[in-house]
Amino acid sequence: MAAKAPTTVKSVTRVFDLLELIAGAGGYLTISQISPMAGLPLTTTHRLLQTLIECGYLRQLSDRSYALGPRLVRLGEIANRQFGAIAMPQLKSLVSTLGETANLATLDDDRVVYVSQAPSPHAMRMFTEVGGRAHLHSTGVGKAILAQLSDDQVRAIAARTGLPSSTPKSIVSIDALLEDLALTRERGYAIDDGEHEVGVRCYATLVPRMPALTAISVSVPMARVDEGFADRAIPVMQGIAEEISTAANAH
Known part of the structure; x- marks a missing residue:
């Protein structure tokens, strides 16, 4: 043969x-x-x-x-737009269920880049520009991604980027960040508690089995966060994350 x-x-x-x-x-x-x-x-x-x-x-x-x-930048931008379009039905489903803005972001050169967003129907809502970049340590999606890395890898990223403060609640020390990430790993999701935008809380979870570390989040004005929001939201978000992974890997 x-x-x-x-x-x-x-x-x-x-x-x-x-x-x-x-x-x-x-x-x-x-x-x-x-x-x-x-x-x-x-x-x-x-x-x-x-x-x-x-x-x-x-x-x-x-x-x-x-x-x-530099030529990788253009390829990355096109790939992110395509990935964002693939995930949009799932993000809209997340908004329909929870009533809050849903975001999709990936790791890119020590930052997160937002590749898709489905807005909340509420007049008061979080808005993040698609294509916008943010620090890992001060965003829910960023901390969900950092929690997948070792402490040494997190320290290396912090050494390269610093831990700049976006709000008075931002984490600005490596010890506090590592403590927060340990809690994120334990509970299975990340929280940005007004650390990136004043008055906004974000809950984030990893999208599994992706070639680049990827996370989704919901952004909620503090005025609409009740004690049971996380218990309602996280199982829904984890299911949506699985759906996004399946859709992305099918293409």
């Missing part, structure tokens, strides 16, 4: 592995770091990196380290 032809191209796989390595490290890796991480000889690694630079998908900095290139 003839051998079955391979369905993948090794060089293409290696290229995407390199991009994932650099993205996963937050960028700024040298070739001497990349080569052993990728399990490739220096010459092969150099050739692939140079090709990516020439195509605009990587750039080399003055210290000879490599970072993601």
Whole structure:
């Protein structure tokens, strides 16, 4: 029986592995770091990196380290728009059930980027611009994402971005952030208690099985949050997160 032809191209796989390595490290890796991480000889690694630079998908900095290139921005924006459109029916369902604004966001270069939103029918509601970026530590979606990382990874992100204060309730110390994330892991969802916008509470949960860390949230003015809101909202949000994951992975 003839051998079955391979369905993948090794060089293409290696290229995407390199991009994932650099993205996963937050960028700024040298070739001497990349080569052993990728399990490739220096010459092969150099050739692939140079090709990516020439195509605009990587750039080399003055210290000879490599970072993601500008052409990836356009691809990312298009992919986010498409993903946001796929998730919109589920977000609208979430709004229909809970009556509050629903958001979808993904991790992007140490920030969250909002890729879709279904607005609340109420006149008083939270509005976040699709395509807008925010710090991880002060948003519900950001903390839901950070809770999936190790404490060392969280410390590294905080070292790169700082912990700027958006409101008087923002978390501004790494110890307080790690304590909050431990609580998030324990209860299974994140809360932004007026830390990003004054007078707004956000509940957020992870969207499972996504290639990039992704979360959904509902944003509620404090005046409409009662004691039982979380108990009603979280099971619904977790079900919607599963639906979004299924829809996204089917495309």
